[in-house]
Amino acid sequence: MSSSGLLILSQPLSHVTRNLPHYLTELSKLVTKTAYIHVQPGLIATPCSSKDPSELFNFIQEPLTLDVRRIVKDVYVSSVKFCQNLDVKVLVGHFGKPGIKYPKYCFFDPCGFVLVDSEVREEEKFIELLKEQFGIKDDCKILQQLFECDTEEKKLKLDDETSEVIQQYGHTVLGGTFDRLHVGHKILLTEGCILGTSELTVGVTDGQVNDKKTLRELIEPVEERVAVVKQFLTEIKPSLDYNVVPIYDVYGPTITDQSMNFIVLSDETRKGGAMVNEKRQDLGMNKLDECVIELVEDLQHSEYEENKVSSSSLRKRLLGTLYNPIKEKDGLNTTPYIIGLTGGIASGKSSVCKRLELLGAKIVDCDKLGHKAYIKGSPGFDKLVKEFGEQVIGENGEIDRKQLGKIVFGDKDCLQKLNSLIWPEIANLAEQQILEFKNDNCDVVILDAAVLLEANWDQMCHEVWTTIVPQQEAIKRIVERNNLTGEQAEQRVKSQISNSDRVNKANVILCTLWEYDYTQQQVEKAWQLLQDRLPK
Structure with missing residues (x-):
């Protein structure tokens, strides 16, 4: 097999159309990547006494006809069914002003072989011309294993192909x-x-x-x-x-x-x-x-x-597949295998997390850990009181989250300071829970975190998965779920990093825009493919 090959079809167009399934099926057996297809009835002619190789074969431009346009489309449409694994390219540089030698082709992936549908009697001279016109490899071979119509049919069909010039x-x-x-x-x-x-x-x-x-x-x-x-x-x-x-x-x-x-x-x-x-x-x-x-x-x-x-x-x-390659990270144990799951507000992250849990994953909920990081007696509690004062302590002695919110959410510097104090505490709690799962011989742990990327917690994970929905869908869901105005919902969506930023940093993408069953299919596909990547 070769990464690329050239298929030359020189039979009458009616014959080519009839046998396209065979031609393309044969091609798919020989090529792994790119298939160049050259359609030119009468190209391989009967040799004459001339010593000029170019006169032995019809390497001149052909008029553009309706038949030609039809066959080009037929080749592409048939390729969807018979060789969908190949990058098929139909050459059309030889259709135009008739009678002059057509320009040389230059393939980005030089062909390793040529497959033809007619007997080539002057093979060495033919290869010489192919090298000149198509830049094929020096060690290229001609394979002649396609159907050929008989001489009378060929003459009749070629004479009949006089479609109106376009x-x-x-x-x-x-x-x-x-x-x-x-x-x-x-x-x-x-x-x-x-x-x-x-x-x-x-x-x-x-x-x-x-x-x-x-x-x-x-x-x-x-x-x-x-x-x-x-x-x-x-x-x-x-x-x-x-x-x-x-x-x-x-x-x-x-x-x-x-x-x-x-x-x-x-x-x-x-x-x-x-x-x-x-x-x-x-x-x-x-x-x-x-x-x-x-x-x-x-x-x-x-x-x-x-x-x-x-x-x-x-x-x-592409949903549920490995979208971006996995980069190895220093200091991570091979087990358990940690998936960082993130996603914007109303993107369906929690739903996906529950589905993964049903498939066998253990969940580290960073939102819940965020609440633990605030409790009285914890390092996080002391840091917050030191930074923001006792005004953030409620009547019950715990951090008053509403009061703290009033302080930080109108001030980017204060919010950044809050995050710098609490995110490390959440990460420590997450690591403790992951260690507990490891001691229980758990294979896969999902680190469920909306701010996974912002907090740099992706460095704790072997892979990052993200859920996305279009911005307007997220706004619609927030309005319905949180009873907010459209403007308020839009502000919440735009306050986060964009879907594009998440996609660029994620290994697996999931989208919950469509029916329940389709989301389930994505999750199951992602889980199945993950099994093949897990350390043995």
Whole structure:
């Protein structure tokens, strides 16, 4: 097997369509990572007497036809079913102005082999051309193990393939989130490539425009998404000039660049395309011609995911998995294995904690330990009285938490001082309880702490897990649960560290936004995967 391979399909398109399942299944047996697919009927021709290798094979550009556009989409749609483990890229640099030699491809992952659907009679010369046009490895081998139609069928079908040539445009444009590039994205981007002759501009959404996206905290950084889009485009069609930029609204550069003349949309972005054209016309710019790409059905989706292939479904599949790698920490015993569980107010942390307890974990409740850290006779009690005076002592002789709250919550410096006094005391109590669980031979302990990261208690844990819900959902829950106004609830949410900060520091992400059963599925998945990571 090889990490990447090149599949060359030179049979008539009707034959290719019929045998795509076979082609892609064979490819999945040979490739572990990236599959480049080159579709060009008649490429492998019968050798002639010429000594020029390029004349033995049809390495020239082909006209862009409806059949070509259809087969490109068919390949991507079929790949979802027959080789979903591979990063499939359909090459389209050879479709355009006919009769000239097409540009050289440059793969980021050079191919270890070439799989073809026709007999190659001049194999050495063919490999020589492949090295020149596709930059394949010197030790690359040609594998010829696919179905081949007979000569009469080939001649008939090739003669019949005279589909109408498609109009192309100088400067095409499209936009999207492009998070975890999937086949829907690839079809959209490829349309922009094959319909463009000079330049393609791609807007990659970022900032507030992504706020309503499902699990927006799990969207990859815009720099990574821009880089992935650029790499994909330059591999499938190296001859275009690409301008891939972050955008922060529906328009991006479409309302400043008059050279654009074509926009590629998906079913979901039709409205955005209409807004772009309306704005361009208001500004006295030309209206963009457009085409709309249909959504691709996701054959693997669960009941809690969308029917179409989507980034939101891919992000949902990350819930409960190991999202960020685990970093070893000095001074931690291997047992018990400590999970630091955190989450913002109304994020469902307590519910998740109870579910983990039912699965066999022991719980250290830092909120309860916080109350113990205040009791009379404890070091924490003495420190608080020394710092804030006897005014914080209630009639019962204990710390009056309401009075203490009045002092610290309106003063950031006082609150910081309170935390610096009490957090170490809570940590000491937590360590004592963990030691007790260790003596009872407990395998997994959950350190349940809303301020786990702020207090730096994550250093006591082997892993950090966090629960998240969108800000508006948290506000809604607080209003319903605590009988507060929306403004009061929002202030509480914004006073904490953000979901993004928690996600960046967490190893496992859980979201309680949806049905009870879906949260349970996430927790059970996380627990099952944890068993494989526990020290043996």
